[in-house]
Amino acid sequence: MKKQHPVVERSRQRLAALGHIESRTQFGGYALAVEKVVFALVSEDALYLRASEALQEYVAQQPLQPLVFRKRGSAVNLNYYRVDDALWDDARQLLALSVASLHAARQDVMARQAPRRLKDLPNLSLRMELLLHEAGVKSVRHLVELGAKQCWLRLKAINQHIGFKTLLALEGAIEGRHEATLPQAVRAELNAWYLETLKRADS
Known part of the structure; x- marks a missing residue:
């Protein structure tokens, strides 16, 4: 049986309340999704949550590093923010922000x-x-x-x-x-x- 990426497994364990979390390779890392709706990315051994209103409010108080993707030599800021050690240690806040990220992603799917x-x-x-x-x-x-x-x-x-x-x-x-x-x-x-x-x- 193929061993899963440790950050993907950690995310699944911490965010199990969201439902069954699937993963697939994307941007050289992994995309995490619930029922095919992507709410987070794993890149270079870090978890990045999709931006949401709640996450933007959190970032205003506790700055988090945005995910930067390099395309043809140019840096492109993706709408995702890195989960730092403090947020990993705050299980309740991490779950709440992940719920908001999933909700925002679902809203985008519905709008499209x-x-x-x-x-x-x-x-x-x-x-x-x-x-x-x-x-x-x-x-x-x-x-x-x-x-x-x-x-x-x-x-x-x-x-x-x-x-x-x-x-x-x-x-x-x-x-x-x-x-x-x-x-x-x-x-x-x-x-x-x-x-x-x-x-x-x-x-």
Whole structure:
């Protein structure tokens, strides 16, 4: 049996909550993907996470080295940042940023796909499409751009009966999967946000 690259194996172990992580050779290293969506690269024995809003905020506080790819003698900065020792040691932060990277990558995949009606996405019915239209979300692209949380807040503003299951349904729709198959790490992060949002609303 062929032995896997140590950084690839370490990444799989640390980020198992994302789901099954596949690897393939790319840019002289490895691309890491969940369900064929690439969220990280391994280059020269280092892990690089794909840029996301959360990662950009982290980098603003804790600078990380960008991945530089040399093409025909020219240096090209890729949209990935190196996981340093401090981040490796912070398992919770590393997982949270990896979740954000995977989410951002999935959003890009969805945005590149041919436009469809909202009701054609997983978890969304014609009734939910009409509710989203009423909330000002009228296209798949707009849903992806806003993200599940902002769309949920818009729905909640017009229908107080909207709950956690709808938040999961929206996230699943954006990621192109049934809400029951969302990774545990994603469900946990959404649940924490949901509870905090309800708490703020009650205070």
